Amino acid sequence: MAVLHNRVSNQELKERLMKETFKRTTISFYRYFPIQNPQEFRDSLYKQLNAIQVFGRIYIAKEGINAQISVPEHYMEDFKSIMNAIHGLENLRLNIAVEDPMGLNDPLLQGKSFWVLKIKVREKIVADGIDDPTFSMERKGKYLNAAQMNEMLNDPNTIVIDMRNHYEYEVGHFANALEIPSDTFREQLPMAVDMLQGKQDKNVVMYCTGGIRCEKASAYMLHKGFENVYHLEGGIIHYANEIKRQALAPKFIGKNFVFDDRLGERITPDIIAHCHQCGEVCDTHTNCNNDGCHLLFIQCLSCAEKFEGCCSSECKETIHMPAERQAQIRKGIDKGQNIFNKSSARIRPRLDEIIQAKKEAGTPI
DSSP states (O other): OOSSOOOOOOOHHHHHHHHOOOEEEEEEEEEEEOOOOOHHHHHHHHHHHHHHHEEEEEETTTTTTEEEEEGGGGHHHHHHHHHSSTTTTOOOOEEEOOOOOGGGOOGGGOOOOOOSEEEEOOOOOOOOOOOOOTTOSSSEEEEEOOOOHHHHHHTTTTTEESSSOOHHHHHEEEEOOOOOOOOOOOHHHHHHHHTTOTTTEEEEEESSSSSHHHHHHHHHHHHHOOEEEETTTTTHHHHHHHHHHTTTTOOEEEEEEOOSTOOESSSSOOOOOOOOTTOOOOOOEEEOOOTTOOOOOOOOHHHHHHHTTTTHHHHHHHTTTTTTHHHHHHTTOOOOOOBGGGGGGHHSSSSHHHHHHHHHTOOOO
């Protein structure tokens, strides 16, 4: 019987990845389409992709598929053939990674964003919190390509909504886009409806990283009575590739947060965020070096050296403790969705004051 999951340690898998002598390409894709038997679909897809050394994260649900993967260059056509042969996934749009800093100095490191293939069956490919049985993805907003997005952004009758989390918005977003201050997509949907009450006649443009969240959000807004609803085709990733290909002026400012080891793709040189520890201009996300924390936060090079990659002095002290003591401290800890604003009191008691003081002193921030 074929093994349909990984049984090798992460350390060994990472070592194997670094020894590969071929290039990879980082790709994301999704599609909403009905899957009658998600587990059967999952097992079949795992066999096919594992055979051509595809790594990454793929979620399968009755409503469709969502994937972020790394494909060996020499198997790219095989990969496309596999996907195109699946009913419902014909002519699938593939979002190729915009920036691959790992491959800048060594081409063989290109695309090495994942080291194992994980395909999981879930209730939904995007956790949306929608329990209304009359809601359907069959009616959704109109797609906007890159040129149309730029044109729409110049229309004063347009409201642009960022359907990503706060830590994604913080490092980059479209000009004048509204942030929905929340950590989860399920919280954002009703908040977006509330924020736009009385503006049902406006053009509502929604966007996200790769298109999957804003496509569902556009359907939800139509379901809630909004009429002129649009969403960015392929999200920021596709937009960034298209403005390069067509030599269009970018309307997106800064960095696009991505959910692999890179934690970001630069779209424009603008740095619009600040180090969460000292307030210096910085948009580099990292995870706290303490295995019992792993908080996702923004840290400049100076603070990274000062705190040894940790989010706080407490975590810095912890990483120097004996391994047994660290294991004791970690025991029973549920890190959950451990991101900056969930634990902001730990590392940002004075960040706003630091930034304000620099402004008043005329110091660049």
